[in-house]
Amino acid sequence: MPTAQPRVINMGCRLNLAEGESIRALLADRDTVVVNSCAVTNEAVKQTRQAIRRARRDAPDAELIVTGCAAQIDPASFAAMPEVNRVIGNVEKLDADAWASTAPVLVQDIMAVRETAPHLAASFSTHARAFVEVQNGCDHRCTFCAIPQGRGNSRSVPAGAIIDRVASLADHHAEVVLTGVDLTSYGPDLPGAPTLGRLVERILNHVPHLQRLRLSSLDGVEIDDRLFALLTQEGRVMPHVHLSLQAGDDMVLKRMKRRHGRADSVRLIERFKHARPDIAIGADLIAGFPTETEAMFANTLALLDDCDIVHPHIFPYSPRAGTPAARMPHVAPDVVKSRAARLRARAAERRGAWLRSLVGTTQAVLTERPGDRGHAGNFAEVRMPPGPVGAIRQARITGVSDTGLVASLSAADGTDMKTEIHA
Structure with a gap:
């Protein structure tokens, strides 16, 4: 009789x-379904509830547990769902x-948490790239964001761990991604107050067999000279940055309680493009923030x-209970x-033009x-x-499809990493 296997359904971010x-490792061989929820928008919470109902239909006899940000913020509502065994x-x-x-409910006050232990997965057997949590929580209070309620205050994992x-992970994965809720705030709570740039530098120095390093979302106002140099000059750091921009209007940014202005964003990307012309820019943008005029x-x-944003994450504004923006005059x-x-x-027009430029x-x-698919260093799907x-394969780009690029293999193709990833 086959051994039961846990199933983890991850909603939302790379940190999840x-x-x-x-979580999968902690569950070992339990017949359990875990929905690791997201609360970044009302739509994310809705999708979490849909995933719970779908998971119960697919596994009517399994233990079903809900965790993650939505469960942290509103545990009672998830515990009340008939499909759910525990929160x-x-x-x-x-x-x-x-x-x-x-x-049935095991949820503590997240704001009382002051440390993040190195709970880092030993393997990512079902993924080509590996994800390493280096930071959790956020000390900033953007007026639209409920994530601090789900993640607590900023705290960092010690560099040694x-x-x-x-x-x-680099023994079996060609690419590692550093993740966090507010990644660029890494370090001030640790002895010596190391920065994210210093952490990246140490990883590259101490792990010479790591082939590719990628960073998840960054706050541009916290990118210092050391991190900027690594992002633009170090070949093993991928030519791809995803920035938490949110808006392009100064008044909207002020009402969001962001710490940058429009000109800061434009100037930062100009610096990136000058220093590393092939770098691809991603950004989070919110449409219809309260009081936003045409x-x-x-x-x-x-x-x-x-x-020059070619990897956009665009969200229609979603009022989150308990946030200041939810009390502002809303756009229809x-x-x-x-x-x-x-x-x-x-x-889509801008992304299409960029993809065509890579042919x-x-x-x-x-x-x-x-x-038969993958991502280039600039995160274009191929x-x-x-x-x-x-x-890692050398692919000659021959065309553009609905989802990304189409490629043949270059005559110079070689498999730089011989270890195949097995499920």
Whole structure:
């Protein structure tokens, strides 16, 4: 009789994905389904509830546990769902004792948490790239954001534990991604107050066999000279930055309680492009923030071109209970929807032009499941002839598809990483 296997459904961010692998290891061979929830928008919470109902239909006899940000913020509502057996908080989900408990709700005050232990997954057997949590929580209070309620205050993992884990993962993964809630705030709570740039520098120095390092979302105002130099001059750091821009209008940014202005974003991308012309820019943008006028929206729309954004994450504004923005005068829902659609349409035009500009180039692509796709260093998705999952392959870009690029294999192709990733 086959051994039961836990199933972890990760919603939302890469940090959840990283933590989901740790949860999978803690559950061992239990017949359990875990929905690792997201609360970044009302739509994310809705999708979490849909995932719970779908998971119960698919596994009617399994234990079903909900964790993650949505569960942390509103545990009672998830505990009340008939499909759910237990609710576990964001701190508890990385504690073996919590999974051994039978308490129906196990959620502590996240704001009282002051440390992050190195709960780092030992492997990412189902993924071509590995994710390492280096930081959690956020000390900033953007007026639209409920994530601090789900993640607590900023806290960092000591560099030694991170380096050890990256070194272990690099034996089987060509690419490692550093993740966090507010990644660029890494370090002030640790002895000596190291910075993210210093951490990246130490990883590269101490893990010479690591082939590719990628960073998740960054706050541009916290990118110092050391980190900027690594992002633009170090070949093993991928030419791809994803920035938490949120808007392109100064008044909207002020009402969001962001710490940068429009000109700061434009200037930073100009510096990136000057120092590393092939770098690809991603950004989070919110459409229809409260009080946003058509002129304010036009400034955000223009930011797509002014900052050469080719990897956009566009969100229609979603009021989150308990946040200051939820009490501000709202834009009509149909206008919010329309503005989000206009942002996405313009972003698709810019992304299409960028993808077409890559035709004829050769890109180093990390092959992902099922073996006929992957992502280049600039995070363009590439379709190519099948090959070993987890290998870096030299792909000659021959065209553009609906989802990304189409490639043949270069005559110089070699599998820089021979270890195939197995499920």
